[in-house]
Amino acid sequence: MDRAITDARALLDTLVSSDWQELHVVSGETEIFIARADGGFNPMRAAANVSDVELPAAPATGPETSVMTQHVATLVHALPVGTDLKAGDTVATIRVLDTEEAIPAPVAGRITSLSADVGALLEYGMPILSIAQAA
Structure with a gap:
């Protein structure tokens, strides 16, 4: 679990320090979507049918x-x-x-x-x- 938190923080740091608007990572059963306020639509919301x-x-x-x-x-x-x-x-x-x-x-x-x-x-x-x- 600690590894997952460390990885998520690294992804957030990368997004913040770059000019990226969004980040979508899919690996095995894990899926993460991170976006700035003006980033794109979250594909995870569509998949979850929320x-x-x-x-x-x-x-x-x-x-x-x-x-x-x-x-x-x-x-x-x-x-x-x-x-x-x-x-x-x-x-x-x-x-x-x-x-x-x-x-x-x-x-x-x-x-x-x-x-x-x-x-x-x-x-x-x-x-x-x-x-x-x-x-």
Whole structure:
């Protein structure tokens, strides 16, 4: 496992230090796709047949704020639609490499929609959920 993490870090370093926009590596049963914000479409998402999930939205109380992922990661947990929360409450958990990271609510309000299933691969800047701000 340590070898895989070291290899993934080396790939990230190579991408960052080069002018490459994306990197897609397939070796045996392992597949990795890394891209800059303006990189190409992730072929792993198509292969996994991951799609946005439309769930019933709770009544909005104010403008909506999208909570976006700041990493290429896997969605581990997200609070359900209709959950009321305060700014700073953990609304989702993602896994980056082997580390879990809590995603805080940027505003107080109510979760109105989810954009991904648990286990889904999230690309950088992809919405995880939306929050209708408290009035």
